[in-house]
Amino acid sequence: MTIYESDLPGVGKKYEVELENGERLVIVTHNTGKREVYTKANENADSEKAFEASDRLARKIGTILEGAYFQPVQTDRVETMLSDNTFIEWYSVTKDAEIAGQSIGDARIRERVGVSIIAIQRDDELITPPTPDTVIEPGDTLVVVGDREDCIEFEKLLGDDSEA
Template sequence: MTIYESDLPGVGKKFEVELEDGKRLVIVTHNTGKREVFLKPNADADGDKLFDLSDRLARTVGTILEGAYFQPVQTEQVETMLGDETYLEWYGVTDESDFAGQRLAEANIRERTGVSIVAIQRDDELISPPTPETVIEVGDTLVVIGDREDCAEFEELLGDGYVGE
């Protein structure tokens, strides 16, 4: 996927996102915060306006698309980059996981990998922040924060299809 960015003097910025079928999604961000979204059938064609959003609504829709409101867990692993080196990732706990049935304090995840479990999604309940006494249960989704290397170490520690695989 390629994204083209260009300045629109006096207006704001334009981003064109190449889609798999050759079409382009065009997002114009005005200096006022307003966003306009267009769809172009190809790079050289004019775009058809799909919709526009206020700054506040665009930010809300963006967080929904990013996964902050609802994170589907059908995928094996989900990650969100929070900064240059910080990731937020979701891992599902299976019945084969070594951590299933352990308290966070017993699992020693932070000491062993460097990541922190910042939340646990359990059915319709969000445990945030979990305490050292919180028990990791089969079916939980662990929300983990750490740098790329620590997340990779966490994933390796949980390897063999235990979590996130």
């Protein structure tokens, strides 16, 4: 997927997203926060306006598209991309996971695989930030940040049951 970005002086920014079928989605973000969404049959076609949204509505639509409200595929892992190769991911810890029962410091997760645990959801408690003494327990949901390859390595510490 290729995204083209261009400045619109006095207006804001324009983004063109190449879709799999050759069509393009065009999003104009105004300096005021308003968004206009257009479609194009191809790179050289004229744009057709699909809809317009306020800043607040556009952000709400964005969180829905990102999957913050609903993930259509049942998985133990949720992923949010921060940049081209940096992700925040959520992983469930099973009783069979290699790191279950170990403290974060003893597990040496950052040194071994390169990800950092930034939060732990344990029942109704959110542990943020966890310390090196925080023990990882079965049933915990770990929120980690790292690049794609490091996250894949981290999954191996959790065992096959945690992979999505």
